Amino acid sequence: MKTIKYTLLFVGLMLFLVAPAVPAAVTKGPIETMKPVLADLTKLLNDQQLHGDAHKEERRKKIMSTIKSGFDFQEMCKRVLGRTWRDINKAQREHFTELMTKLLENAYIGKLEDYHYKSIEYVDQIIQGDRAQVTTLVNKDDVKLPVHYILQLTPKGWMVYDINIEGVSLVRNYMEQFRSILRTDSFDGLIKIIENKNRTFEKTSKGS
């Protein structure tokens, strides 16, 4: 009689312990979140039908849409501006995020399209509270380049907000540049500088 009682108690306790774990398992971990995004990106980059200048706009749109599903540009912009983010209004934040996203697209997507890597290997994952780091090895010509992604847990799940290669952080590099610019220019001055930079990119791509 007593054995049955304790067995039931044991089973009850186990169910009680397992139940809260189920919703936690539903939120995908950092690597599990990144895998489909990077897989889709690799597929797009290798898609022969999207190669060449003729398909550039369509290709860029698809690439950016895939990247945005895993990369939180607004969080990135918040960190890049630091203190200044708190001093600007919602409209300015949205405008800045739009410009910054365009800048990163102009600066890096072209390079990404030309960097014909073979595969991405996931080697490490560290979670500390609501932040995580995923380490990957990008395999190109038998050289494995370690690329670290820094993620934050948002209501939409884990989202990347920084990329770190050989110790150099993308976000911190721009943060330093903006800090220097904001020392002598106002926020509007910074906006103008980014707009000019984007225009330069558009000019060079049209000319090529």
Added chain:
Amino acid sequence: MKRILFLFLLIVLPLGKDIAWAAQNHGVSVNLLDDDYLDENSYQQGSISDPLEPLNRVFFQFNDKFYFWVLKPVNEGYSAVVSPDIRQCFGNFFNNLASPISFLNNVLQGRFKDAWTVVSRFFINTTLGVYGFGDPATTEFNITSKPADFGQTLGVWGIGEGIYICLPIFGPSSVRDSIGLTADFATHPTNYMNWNFTERSAYYMGNRINSMSLAPNVYEELIKYSLDPYIAARQAFHEYRQEKINKHKNTEE
């Protein structure tokens, strides 16, 4: 009593959250999460002090002109004439000859296993690799290089980098790295070959142009991606060097 203990364990053990799992270590494990640069207080540690900024910017401009007026044209001419394979051989030769520097600094940093690797590579590449022009140590034996320099050694010893100095011709540096650079020049084998200043400069420039021809256009890409190339270069230099030190500070053998 036993039952209470049993139930207690049942409750406590499965509640372990935030388990960090590290897969196979490819020598790339590093924890970047300890430094959250959203925190304004930890901000200053993320950048290098630059009280000489106006002067450094002048040198940066000089280096920019030096790159576009001298280095780039010479590099383009050189790359057009000499095939990539041969340039790779020259690169191997230069790296092999600099082995004593890597060896010495690996020892000074306590990386004895890596120091032995440098010795092995030197012998393999000098013999099988024909005076260092080949690199069978990497291609045949998978013994990868373990570079080390004196600036890195000083950092591993805990010496701070000091202020940022943008050196003419040599590029981004710091007080610590400039001392390191001087020490590296002093310990380079060419120092003991009775070469005069011109010959040594020619060797340095030859090495520099050759490396440039093999590496991607780092400087031009930096200008392309950044809004303030001077700051971008300074920050990238600081973080890159810091990573080289942190990697070996935490894995003391």
